[in-house]
Amino acid sequence: MSEFLQFxxxxxxxxxxxxxxxxxxxIIYNASDVVNFAQGEFVMLGGMSTVFxxxxxxxxxxxxxxxxxIAALTGVALNKLVIEPARDAxxxxxxxxxIGASIFLRGIAQVIFDKQFHRLPSxxxxxxxxxxxxxxxxxxLWVLGGAAVIVVxxxxxxxxxxxxxxxxxxxxNRLAAQLVGVNVRFVLMISFALSAAIGAVAGILVTPxxxxxxxxxxxxxxxxxxxxxxxxxxxxxxxxxxxxLVGLAEALGAGYLSxxxxxxxxxxxxxxxxxxxxxxxxGKTGTERV
Amino acid sequence: xxxxxxxxxxGGLLVLALVIALLPLxxxxxxxxxxxxxxxxxxxxxxxxxxxxxxxxxxxxGHAGFYGIGAYAVAVLPAELGIPSWLAFLIGVxxxxxxxxxxxxxxxxxxxxxxxxxTLGMGILIFMVVTNExxxxxxxxxMPVARLTLFGFRVSGVQTWYWITGAALLLGVWFAxxxxxxxxxxxxxxxxxxxxAAQVAGxxxxxxxxxxFVVSAIYACVAGSISAFYTGFVxxxxxxxxxxIEMVSMVVLxxxxxxxxxxxxxALLTALPQFLTVFQEYEHALLGLVIMLCMIFLRRGILPxxxxxxxxxAGQGGRA
Numbered sequence: 342m343s344e345f346l347q348f349x350x351x352x353x354x355x356x357x358x359x360x361x362x363x364x365x366x367x368i369i370y371n372a373s374d375v376v377n378f379a380q381g382e383f384v385m386l387g388g389m390s391t392v393f394x395x396x397x398x399x400x401x402x403x404x405x406x407x408x409x410x411i412a413a414l415t416g417v418a419l420n421k422l423v424i425e426p427a428r429d430a431x432x433x434x435x436x437x438x439x440i441g442a443s444i445f446l447r448g449i450a451q452v453i454f455d456k457q458f459h460r461l462p463s464x465x466x467x468x469x470x471x472x473x474x475x476x477x478x479x480x481x482l483w484v485l486g487g488a489a490v491i492v493v494x495x496x497x498x499x500x501x502x503x504x505x506x507x508x509x510x511x512x513x514n515r516l517a518a519q520l521v522g523v524n525v526r527f528v529l530m531i532s533f534a535l536s537a538a539i540g541a542v543a544g545i546l547v548t549p550x551x552x553x554x555x556x557x558x559x560x561x562x563x564x565x566x567x568x569x570x571x572x573x574x575x576x577x578x579x580x581x582x583x584x585x586l587v588g589l590a591e592a593l594g595a596g597y598l599s600x601x602x603x604x605x606x607x608x609x610x611x612x613x614x615x616x617x618x619x620x621x622x623x624g625k626t627g628t629e630r631v
Numbered sequence: 632x633x634x635x636x637x638x639x640x641x642g643g644l645l646v647l648a649l650v651i652a653l654l655p656l657x658x659x660x661x662x663x664x665x666x667x668x669x670x671x672x673x674x675x676x677x678x679x680x681x682x683x684x685x686x687x688x689x690x691x692x693g694h695a696g697f698y699g700i701g702a703y704a705v706a707v708l709p710a711e712l713g714i715p716s717w718l719a720f721l722i723g724v725x726x727x728x729x730x731x732x733x734x735x736x737x738x739x740x741x742x743x744x745x746x747x748x749x750t751l752g753m754g755i756l757i758f759m760v761v762t763n764e765x766x767x768x769x770x771x772x773x774m775p776v777a778r779l780t781l782f783g784f785r786v787s788g789v790q791t792w793y794w795i796t797g798a799a800l801l802l803g804v805w806f807a808x809x810x811x812x813x814x815x816x817x818x819x820x821x822x823x824x825x826x827x828a829a830q831v832a833g834x835x836x837x838x839x840x841x842x843x844f845v846v847s848a849i850y851a852c853v854a855g856s857i858s859a860f861y862t863g864f865v866x867x868x869x870x871x872x873x874x875x876i877e878m879v880s881m882v883v884l885x886x887x888x889x890x891x892x893x894x895x896x897x898a899l900l901t902a903l904p905q906f907l908t909v910f911q912e913y914e915h916a917l918l919g920l921v922i923m924l925c926m927i928f929l930r931r932g933i934l935p936x937x938x939x940x941x942x943x944x945a946g947q948g949g950r951a
Contacts, residue, residue: 376744376747423923423927426927427926427927427930430926430927430930432690432743432744432747433684433690433879433883433887434883434926434930436690436692436747436879437876437879437880437883437922437926438922438923438926438927440876440880440922441880441919441920441921441922441923441926442919442923443919444915444916444918444919444922445915445916445918445919445920445922445923446919447915447919448913448914448915448916448917448918448919449916451912451915451916452912452913452916559872563751563755563872566748566751567748567752570744570745570748574744574745601763602759602763604755604759605755605756605759608751608752608753608755608756609752609756611748611749611752612749612752612753612756615737615738615741615745615748615749616737
C-alpha cells in the first residue's frame with residue numbers, strides 16, 4: 342500500500358506538469374486551432390531562464406517572475422512572427438511550422454544557455470513529509486499547488502471576466518466574435534502569452550525535482566499533447582484529467598512493470614484510447630475541427 | 632506549355648535518370664557522394680510518404696519507425712540469427728507491410744490532429760523498442776551492420792552504393808508515378824479532396840487509405856535498409872521522432888502531391904544540415920529557422936511554387 346502510494350505521489354506530481362503543458366496546448370488550440378508543438382520549449386525556457394537569472398545573483402522569486410515574462414514574450418513573438426503569417430496554412434503545414442519553431446528555440450537555448458543539466462534548490466527544503474508510510478517532498482506540494490492555483494485562476498478568468506469570455510467566444514466562432522467587437526488579434530496574442538506563461542511556471546516548479554536542460558521540451562510537449570488528446574482536444578478539464586492520468590499511469594507502469602518503458606506508457610494509453618474512444622475521454626462529438 | 636509541363640511524367644523520370652547518371656561527373660569528392668547517397672535514401676522514403684500525405688491526404692508523424700525497422704532488420708537478423716542480409720531485407724519489408732496493415736486500419740479511422748498523435752505514438756513506441764532491447768539492438772549506442780553479400784560478391788564502396796541508391800530511387804519513382812496514374816491513384820486523390828464525395832462515388836475509402844499507408848511504410852523500410860547497409864551502422868536516431876518530422880518536412884517543403892518536388896525537398900533538407908555544420912553551434916537554430924521560413928513563404932512547396940512562377944512568366948497563369 343505504501344509502495345503504491347509512493348508511486349501515486351510521484352505520478353501525480355509529474356502528471357500535474359503534463360496537465361499544465363496540456364492546458365497550454367488547449368488554450369492556444371481553442372483560440373487559434375493551432376496545435377503548438379513548441380509548447381515544451383516554454384517549459385524549458387521557464388526552468389532554464391530561472392536557473393541562469395538566479396546564477397546572476399537575482400533572488401529566486403524575481404528570477405522566476407522574469408523567466409515567466411521571457412517565456413510569455415517568446416509566446417507573443419511566436420504568434421506574431423510565425424503563426425500569424427501562416428494563418429491560412431493547412432494543418433500539416435502548421436504542425437511543421439511549430440515544430441520548426443521548437444527546433445529553433447532549442448537551438449537558440451543551446452547557444453544562449455548551455456548543454457548541461459541544471460537544477461534549482463527546492464523552494465521549501467528537502468525534508469520529506471511522511472504520509473501513510475510513503476513520503477512526499479515539499480517540492481511536489483509546490484508543483485501540485487501551483488497546478489491547482491493555475492486551474493482555479495483559469496476557471497475564474499474564463500468564466501468570470503469579460504476578456505476571458507471573449508477568448509471563449511473567439512474559440513467558438515472567430516468571425517462572430519469579431520462581429521460583436523472582440524479584438525481577435527489581441528485575444529490570440531494573450532492566448533499565446535498565457536499559454537507560454539503556464540508552461541514556464543510548470544518548468545520553474547518542476548526543475549528542483551527533475552532538473553532541466555535545453556532539450557527537456559520535446560518529451561514534455563509530446564506527453565502534454567498526448568494528455569490533451571486523452572482528455573479530448575480543446576477541453577481544459579479534459580487536459581487536466583488527461584495530464585494526471587498520463588502521469589499516474591507512467592509512474593505505476595515504471596514501478597510495477599518496467600522502468601525502461603516508462604516513456605512508452607503514455608503512448609500506449611493514447612493509442613488504446615484513440616482506438617476505442619476516437620475523440621478522447623471528454624471529447625465533444627459533432628463536427629470535426631481541422 | 633502547361634500541358635507539356637504537367638503531362639509527361641515519363642519526361643520527369645528521364646530527367647531524374649539523367650541527373651543520377653551525370654551527377655558523379657561533377658561530384659568532386661567522397662563527401663559529396665556521401666551527401667548524394669543520403670539524399671537518395673531520404674528521397675525514397677519521401678516519395679513513398681508523399682503518396683500518403685500528398686495524394687491520400689493522411690498525415691503520419693511516425694514513418695521513421697518503419698525506416699528504423701528496415702534498418703534494424705538488416706542489422707539484427709544477420710547478426711543474431713545468421714540470416715543472409717538480402718533475406719533479412721525481405722523479411723524486414725514483409726514485417727513492415729504486415730505491421731502497417733495491422734495498425735493502419737484503426738489508426739486511419741482517425742483524422743487531423745488525432746491521426747497525427749496516433750502515428751506519432753506508434754513511431755515513438757517503435758523507437759523505444761529499438762532503444763531498450765539492447766541485448767539485440769545495442770541500445771542507444773546502436774550496432775554495426777554486416778556487409779551485404781549478393782551472389783558471393785561483397786557489396787561495398789561509395790560508388791557502388793551510389794548506383795544502388797540511384798537505381799532504387801528511380802524504381803521507386805517509376806512505381807509511384809504509375810500508381811498515381813492508375814485508377815488507384817485517382818481514387819487516392821479523390822479521397823484527398825473529399826472523403827465523403829469519394830465514398831459516394833463508390834471508392835472504398837478505408838481500403839485505399841490503408842493501401843497508401845502500407846505502400847508508404849514499405850518505401851520508408853526500404854530506405855532504412857539501404858541506409859543501414861551503406862553506413863554499416865544503425866542507431867535508434869533513424870527511428871526517432873525528429874526523423875519522422877524531417878521526412879514530413881521534406882514532403883511539404885518539396886510540394887505535396889508532387890513526386891519530383893519531394894525529391895527536391897529531400898535534397899534541400901538533407902544537404903542543408905551537412906553544410907550548416909560550418910555554423911557549428913548555430914546549426915539547430917538555423918535549421919529551425921529555414922523550416923519555418925520555407926513553410927511560411929513557400930507553403931505549396933518549392934517545386935509547385937516555382938512551376939507557378941514559371942507558368943505565369945510564360946503568360947499562362949493558373950495553378951501548377
